[in-house]
Amino acid sequence: MTNWDGLTPKSPISLDKTEFETNILDKIKKQSDKDFLLSVYTLDENAHTYSRLNIGGIERNKIERILKSVKYSPEKNSFVGLKNYKDILSGKVKDTFYPRKNTEIYYNASSSLPLRIEEKKATKQILKKASDEEKALFLLHYELEDTFYILKNEYNTFYIEEKIWSLPEYSLGSVSDSDIDVYLRKINDISLAEDNKAKENSVDAFLKANLFSQASETIIHETTDEIFNLGTFRNILSTIWTADKIQLGVVGFTFFFALFSVIGINVLAFLLALVLDSDLPGQKIFRTIFFLPNVLSMIIVALIWKMLFYQILPAISGIDLWLSDASKAPWLLILVATWQGCGYYMIVYLAGLQNIPTDVIEASLIDGASGFQRFRFITIPLIIPAITISLFLTIANALKSFDLIYAMVGPSGYATSTVPFVLDIYYEAFSHKLAGMATSKALLLFLIILLITGLQLQVMKKREVEQ
């Protein structure tokens, strides 16, 4: 509940000379305390500060006690009450903490029109949202060829501008390179501003400043109009062709990761247990293999996969970005968590399956139950205790995950929205030096874990059957 950063010692390492003398030394009544302080703080005249020697915890406590007795308390240690909690809940913490909407812009009006757009993308991202008028405008500029919308040549700025560059005046040298260049840029800007008057003015100025033949003047007028007319379309396209993407933030990612890794781990573990519970040859070896990742530390697991993601996957798939791609990174982390975790819960499910009394199964066989019926009405109800405990452990562990993501993505995870709660707490406390805020977040996480696992136990306990 304090502002204290947790790492700056409460007994200051260095103090301003005047502050130390007037605020502390003069107020101390006991001479022995004064002597003690002067024995650990040495004056550095040049820097005008007192600095503390490197001392142990007991001496530091003594200093704290003395400082308290003279009511000296630096701003950093002040009591802030529930401020941290209020800040977290009212959204005043850095916005990477919360899920938030992010508008992604696919086309920027100031760049030239894309030459081709994939049909799928165009339908999904442009045509769906466009009004009939805008749709007509789009189809006027682009035509469908195979799976691409191709920009028609008459609307391609490159071809339009080419007409001016091929004027005889340019090749004769009466108009300079830079003159044309400046003019075209100007028209470009004016077209985006959709300012008709400015267009007229700059055309007139351009024609006046240089000598053109009658034919050339018409061409200039025509091309200027063509470029100018494109401006409207470019503006419209840039406003339509956007997509709202949801950034998960710390909170969102924690839940996202927990949900899918819990599903992944439990489904895979249950399937493996079912398979290994039969008379499969070599099941001991399989069990050993599937459990092996679980005995490795998360750091080793993370580094192994990190190498795979940076080495093998780009080589096999030809796609370079894996862990640094915001759309793939969360799924890759879930994959690794599943790979590492499923062995443990496979053992839990196996124990549950082997606990099913054989007489119940025999009875069902005599009653003529099919394999599926036996699974649905005997295996599932009798294995619910194992499901309960596995869900409980996986949920709690997934909400607390740290090592794996620390080693695989680290601080760059804020960019790809792959920072879980605990890692955020760690950075808050030890990189941003906000121990107060970090512990507040930790307590909130604790409440979240209690709430979710408590709810899950409530729901599952109701479904358990007494054996």
Add this chain to the structure above:
Amino acid sequence: MATLKRKHTSPTTKVVFGIVLIFSIFFFYPMIYVIINSLRESADITRFPTGLPNSFYMGNYIKAWNEMEFPKVFLNTFFITTAGVVGIILTSSMCAYMLARTTTKTSWIIYSIFTFALVIPFQIIMVPIAVLASDFNLTNTPGIILMYWGLGCPTAIFMFHGFVKSVPRELEESAAIDGAGRFYTFFVIVLPLLKTIIATIAVIDALWIWNDFLLPLLVLREGTIQLAQMRFNGQFLKDYGAMTASLTISSLPIILFYLFLQKYIIKGIAAGAVKG
């Protein structure tokens, strides 16, 4: 019973076996990849990531061994783990024994406090722990061992407590009649009866402490295998040969441990799950 067992040669079993086999190869591939590449030169790996070694190149291992200061960090981790496990078992078994054998209200309250600590995840209290550790000068090897005792004892006490209750009192009573003191009774008569649960707790805690990363990161900053591995990763990020070699040597001890004590590990997990 015979009707329950399917024949090994039934076609479904064969298909299932095939699927599981293929899946397990994919599953195991990351580890194979690490071992194979640890025997190749880094330049070769960068050129053909999925290739096979031409010869047994040991340079990576030498580099990893020296750069990680492997003998030093291995011994340090080994010491922390052993001292941690022995301490947890000694303190928790004694504590649980007394708590289970005294029926006063105080002992019930103490037991409740310990079991409540089971609910609190380490990650929630890590910041205060790190701060307290530096206040009490515990940012060293003995300090972290002490912390492991504290962090490990709630689970251990909970498991011992349940087990001690199933040990018949008559044995202790007859020992007391023969004139045995409290300590003698505990160490000579009760402790040997707890062997199975001790093995379970020892194996689970050893895996936990050996593989722990967060607490050493907060408290020690360097000196355990996990921390050395992480630091090595920072230095030799692009040196894939050295990286794979270091990953191999740092996971080898724990894999051997697992292969030898597999029975206890699996029993421990199964027992914990059935009880929970």
